[in-house]
Amino acid sequence: MRCPVTLLDEPSRSDALSELVNIGMGRAGDALARLFNTFIQLSIPRLEFVEPARVSALITALVGTAGPVIAVRQAFSSRIRGEAIAIFPAAGCNALADLVGYSDVSSDELLLEISNILVGACVGALASQFSLALSFSPPSILARAPVAELFETGQLPWKRALVAEVNFRVDDHAFCCHLLTFWPDSSIDVLIRAVDAFLAQLQG
Amino acid sequence: MDTATTTLDHLNAGVFSVSAELLVVHWNLFMASHSGKSADEVVGRDLFSCFPELPAPWLRWKLRSVFLLGTFAFSSWKQRPYVFRFPHNRPLTGGIDFMYQDLAFLPVTASNGTIGSVCVLVTDATDAALSQRALHDAHHRLESEMAERRRIEDELQIAHKVESVGQLAAGIAHEINTPIQYVADSVSFIGEAFAEMRCIVQTYRQALYDGTHRMALEHNADLAYLEQNVPAAVDRALMGLDRVATLVRAMKEFGRPSLAEKSFADLNRAVTTTLTVAHSEYTDVADIELDLGEVPEVACHIAELNQVFLQLVVNAAHAIADVHASPARGVIRIRTWCDTEAVFISVADNGGGIPAPIRSRIFDPFFTTKPVGRGTGQGLTVARSIIVDRHAGSLTFDTTTGLGTTFLVRLPR
Numbered sequence: 001m002r003c004p005v006t007l008l009d010e011p012s013r014s015d016a017l018s019e020l021v022n023i024g025m026g027r028a029g030d031a032l033a034r035l036f037n038t039f040i041q042l043s044i045p046r047l048e049f050v051e052p053a054r055v056s057a058l059i060t061a062l063v064g065t066a067g068p069v070i071a072v073r074q075a076f077s078s079r080i081r082g083e084a085i086a087i088f089p090a091a092g093c094n095a096l097a098d099l100v101g102y103s104d105v106s107s108d109e110l111l112l113e114i115s116n117i118l119v120g121a122c123v124g125a126l127a128s129q130f131s132l133a134l135s136f137s138p139p140s141i142l143a144r145a146p147v148a149e150l151f152e153t154g155q156l157p158w159k160r161a162l163v164a165e166v167n168f169r170v171d172d173h174a175f176c177c178h179l180l181t182f183w184p185d186s187s188i189d190v191l192i193r194a195v196d197a198f199l200a201q202l203q204g
Numbered sequence: 205m206d207t208a209t210t211t212l213d214h215l216n217a218g219v220f221s222v223s224a225e226l227l228v229v230h231w232n233l234f235m236a237s238h239s240g241k242s243a244d245e246v247v248g249r250d251l252f253s254c255f256p257e258l259p260a261p262w263l264r265w266k267l268r269s270v271f272l273l274g275t276f277a278f279s280s281w282k283q284r285p286y287v288f289r290f291p292h293n294r295p296l297t298g299g300i301d302f303m304y305q306d307l308a309f310l311p312v313t314a315s316n317g318t319i320g321s322v323c324v325l326v327t328d329a330t331d332a333a334l335s336q337r338a339l340h341d342a343h344h345r346l347e348s349e350m351a352e353r354r355r356i357e358d359e360l361q362i363a364h365k366v367e368s369v370g371q372l373a374a375g376i377a378h379e380i381n382t383p384i385q386y387v388a389d390s391v392s393f394i395g396e397a398f399a400e401m402r403c404i405v406q407t408y409r410q411a412l413y414d415g416t417h418r419m420a421l422e423h424n425a426d427l428a429y430l431e432q433n434v435p436a437a438v439d440r441a442l443m444g445l446d447r448v449a450t451l452v453r454a455m456k457e458f459g460r461p462s463l464a465e466k467s468f469a470d471l472n473r474a475v476t477t478t479l480t481v482a483h484s485e486y487t488d489v490a491d492i493e494l495d496l497g498e499v500p501e502v503a504c505h506i507a508e509l510n511q512v513f514l515q516l517v518v519n520a521a522h523a524i525a526d527v528h529a530s531p532a533r534g535v536i537r538i539r540t541w542c543d544t545e546a547v548f549i550s551v552a553d554n555g556g557g558i559p560a561p562i563r564s565r566i567f568d569p570f571f572t573t574k575p576v577g578r579g580t581g582q583g584l585t586v587a588r589s590i591i592v593d594r595h596a597g598s599l600t601f602d603t604t605t606g607l608g609t610t611f612l613v614r615l616p617r
Contacts, residue, residue, distance in 0.1 A: 031273050035272050101261055101268070102264075105262075109283035117269055121273050135276075
């Protein structure tokens with residue numbers, strides 16, 4: 001895992017953050033497997049800092065394509081606020097229709113359902129590592145567009161954000177989805193303090 | 205009743221909760237009043253036996269996911285307009301079947317740290333849904349109207365092109381008729397000359413046979429005249445045929461159907477083609493001064509640009525005819541040049557200029573100062589649409605009363 005630049009000067013802090021993210025994602029994977037009743041493969045999470053001008057290039061690199069995708073966004077808030085973006089292939093996630101327990105479902109509803117579950121499981125598990133109780137807003141479809149057109153980079157209201165990326169594969173289904181969790185600069189300090197509190201707890 | 209319960213009862217939203225066994229734990233006043241079933245009738249009972257009309261597989265999945273993951277879940281009216289069959293808030297104005305609903309499923313942690321129940325918040329989204337539906341309908345209507353407008357514009361453009369070609373037809377017929385006339389005269393003269401020459405050849409053959417002297421015949425046939433004028437007649441016939449061929453070629457180029465895709469074309473050639481086709485339109489009133497610079501080929505719809513150049517030349521000729529009484533003639537100056545970003549074509553006349561009161565209206569549809577039969581008022585409207593909308597260029601003019609008008613076409617390279 002690549003460590004965020006500002007955390008490098010405190011190796012114990014960046015190690016702790018990486019470990020917490022790993023544990024959180026592991027728990028999320030376990031919960032998702034129980035929900036879907038099938039094995040979910042989660043990649044090792046990647047952490048990066050990004051500026052608005054570089055966000056499209058970073059997503060392209062993380063997702064591995066500049067082509068058209070479907071992106072679903074969902075906000076979360078507590079002492080830290082951020083937004084998670086689930087990026088699906090252009091074909092959507094109809095391949096997962098048989099994993100949800102009901103058949104009368106449209107493509108859009110399935111996208112929103114799967115996104116909400118992934119975001120809730122992963123971001124929720126991560127927040128619980130920091131003892132943060134998160135509140136989520138409803139998911140919505142951000143865009144159906146090439147990766148470079150997902151954001152209007154000139155209008156992003158932050159200077160720098162911490163991005164955690166993890167991708168999911170579902171056994172026996174030709175399906176892959178990337179989940180990117182963005183913490184804009186206003187939340188990074190809170191995140192660092194939460195890591196420090198976690199370290200202090202360990203040392204105490 | 206505790207304060208929290210009272211508060212929940214006063215919310216203008218439905219709030220209820222269910223246990224892991226899907227038994228109703230709480231049921232607020234909103235839910236009671238809209239479902240017609242009070243808390244006493246529902247609490248402690250299975251949710252689905254109380255409301256058999258609920259979409260059970262979907263709702264069970266939602267609740268299970270919240271119990272299992274301990275996270276929020278949502279449902280939007282956009283994907284699932286209503287979950288509960290609640291009456292809507294428009295008993296008078298109507299227009300919908302049931303109340304549109306947004307649902308949020310919130311995990312409620314028990315004292316032992318597990319998810320003890322799921323609280324469901326039901327929000328009335330009817331007004332937002334109807335507003336969005338109205339917006340969607342308006343957007344759809346607007347798109348249909350825009351498509352219709354584009355279709356009419358396309359038809360108008362085609363109609364104008366047909367009209368231009370129609371206007372030119374009489375002039376073109378005259379243009380072709382003149383060379384055809386002297387081709388016919390020349391060929392007729394060559395035919396007569398050939399008959400005389402044949403007669404002389406016959407006579408010479410006879411003279412060779414009987415040895416007589418027949419010089420007088422040559423005098424009668426005026427051989428010197430024939431030797432001088434037959435080649436000239438052949439030249440005239442060829443010249444006439446060349447002129448007809450040029451006209452036909454220009455007409456063919458000018459009338460070429462417009463392609464969907466742009467292609468690179470030589471604008472200087474387009475100008476000369478247009479002048480050939482429009483010859484009869486200006487030849488009686490104006491001389492042409494051409495100053496064609498070196499310009500690069502431009503990606504364009506050349507057939508449409510031909511139409512624009514024709515319109516500008518015809519307008520210039522009309523402007524000159526209005527002020528220069530025959531036999532006085534005016535001048536139409538056509539110039540092409542370029543810079544690093546664009547190619548320019550200017551068409552200038554020394555007519556009377558455009559009167560100040562109508563300058564702002566000359567590109568308006570159906571605006572014309574010409575008498576009936578001479579113009580429909582579509583020429584400059586279509587020309588500007590071709591230059592601005594189809595080529596991202598500009599069509600402007602500079603005019604001085606009494607001195608004339610210059611139209612300037614700018615086409616990006």
